[in-house]
Amino acid sequence: MSGTGRFGRFGGRYAPETLMGPLLELEAAYELFKAEPSFQAELSALLKDFVGRPTPLTKAAKLGGSLGLELYLKREDLAHTGAHKINNSVGQCLLAKRMGKTRVIAETGAGQHGVATATAAAKLGLTCVVYMGAVDMERQALNVFRMRLLGAEVRSVDSGSRTLKDAVNEAMRDWAGSVKTTHYVLGSALGPHPFPSMVRDFHACIGWEARAQVRAQAGRLPDLALACVGGGSNAIGLFSGFLSDPAVELVGVEAGGTGLEPGRHAARFAAGPGGGAPGILHGTFTMLLQDAHGQVRETHSVSAGLDYPAVGPQHADLAESGRARYESVSDVEALDAFDRLAREEGILPALESAHAVAWLCREAAAYKGKVVVLNLSGRGDKDVDSVRRAREASGG
Numbered sequence: 001m002s003g004t005g006r007f008g009r010f011g012g013r014y015a016p017e018t019l020m021g022p023l024l025e026l027e028a029a030y031e032l033f034k035a036e037p038s039f040q041a042e043l044s045a046l047l048k049d050f051v052g053r054p055t056p057l058t059k060a061a062k063l064g065g066s067l068g069l070e071l072y073l074k075r076e077d078l079a080h081t082g083a084h085k086i087n088n089s090v091g092q093c094l095l096a097k098r099m100g101k102t103r104v105i106a107e108t109g110a111g112q113h114g115v116a117t118a119t120a121a122a123k124l125g126l127t128c129v130v131y132m133g134a135v136d137m138e139r140q141a142l143n144v145f146r147m148r149l150l151g152a153e154v155r156s157v158d159s160g161s162r163t164l165k166d167a168v169n170e171a172m173r174d175w176a177g178s179v180k181t182t183h184y185v186l187g188s189a190l191g192p193h194p195f196p197s198m199v200r201d202f203h204a205c206i207g208w209e210a211r212a213q214v215r216a217q218a219g220r221l222p223d224l225a226l227a228c229v230g231g232g233s234n235a236i237g238l239f240s241g242f243l244s245d246p247a248v249e250l251v252g253v254e255a256g257g258t259g260l261e262p263g264r265h266a267a268r269f270a271a272g273p274g275g276g277a278p279g280i281l282h283g284t285f286t287m288l289l290q291d292a293h294g295q296v297r298e299t300h301s302v303s304a305g306l307d308y309p310a311v312g313p314q315h316a317d318l319a320e321s322g323r324a325r326y327e328s329v330s331d332v333e334a335l336d337a338f339d340r341l342a343r344e345e346g347i348l349p350a351l352e353s354a355h356a357v358a359w360l361c362r363e364a365a366a367y368k369g370k371v372v373v374l375n376l377s378g379r380g381d382k383d384v385d386s387v388r389r390a391r392e393a394s395g396g
């Protein structure tokens with residue numbers, strides 16, 4: 001047993017009685033299968049032949065050159081379905097199958113995790129139900145259709161703010177009553193133990209591949225490893241490859257939205273009254289955007305994948321210990337970086353990933369001549385409409 005799932009004072013398992021059974025069963029199954037060679041072999045084969053791993057590490061010579069540093073992009077945008085999320089969905093669906101489950105459920109905000117899970121479920125022959133806030137279903141109609149094409153049932157959630165947080169609540173409610181047949185595929189390195197560790201492990205391939213690739217291409221380890229942080233899964237996947245290399249600086253970039261006042265961003269680590277404080281959401285003790293009464297605050301970001309009030313507990317610990325640093329960039333900075341990567345490198349990044357690019361563009365002077373690995377968590381095709389609307393709104 002891996003114990004309590006603590007990262008320093010963060011993490012844990014703050015779940016209602018009805019979910020303790022399912023969580024303990026999951027923890028035991030994960031401990032069993034992660035050590036089993038036939039599980040690892042089947043997972044490796046799926047990652048290679050279905051997901052398309054290893055993803056390339058691309059030297060961004062023009063952008064790096066103009067910033068005065070050596071920049072390498074880890075190309076999760078080239079993974080099947082266009083983002084890193086498929087690594088976790090395939091891992092958890094395979095685990096579900098080994099556990100004898102026939103049905104998976106998932107929550108989704110923008111639809112990316114829903115599409116990844118519907119994809120993995122189709123491949124592995126599992127029934128799939130995706131919970132999605134009614135507001136999000138309207139905003140992301142194309143992804144709803146995509147999930148249905150993949151054979152998933154999408155259920156509209158009409159409680160609360162009718163967005164991601166409410167979809168998580170609904171998925172947990174379903175799971176409490178359906179655990180005999182069902183596994184809950186949680187979408188980021190969040191939630192009660194064992195999810196934060198398990199989701200990290202399924203994404204650690206990002207970091208281990210990047211580590212080997214940068215050593216082969218640059219001849220050494222990077223000075224900086226950089227990723228955007230929503231729930232924190234792509235970032236902790238990248239960081240996993242470098243956590244034991246103290247010389248590699250780790251930076252996570254959050255959504256600064258339209259300003260660091262309360263309600264205008266999703267920068268949980270921001271200092272000051274608009275920033276986060278330790279608290280519990282969705283089963284884990286972590287940094288959380290909340291008001292003086294502990295009520296969860298509204299968040300905003302131009303990028304749906306970063307728009308969540310809490311963060312994975314391991315990031316809260318990495319920040320507290322000083323091993324990693326968390327910064328934010330604004331919507332406008334992310335949109336500018338989107339344009340820049342498109343024109344200078346021929347890559348449309350996801351708006352989430354564009355946050356990491358934007359931070360590097362802003363802070364480049366401090367990294368002259370350094371080797372930087374930046375996790376390009378996803379492709380930007382899904383965001384071209386948001387970019388167009390933002391341009392029109394700003395008169396561009």
Ligand SMILES: *Cc1c(COP(=O)(O)O)cnc(C)c1O
Nearest residue numbers: 230231232233234305352377378
């Ligand atoms: C969902 C998503 C994110 C944010 O989630 P993390 O768990 O923080 O990685 C980042 N980038 C892309 C492309 C996403 O789809």
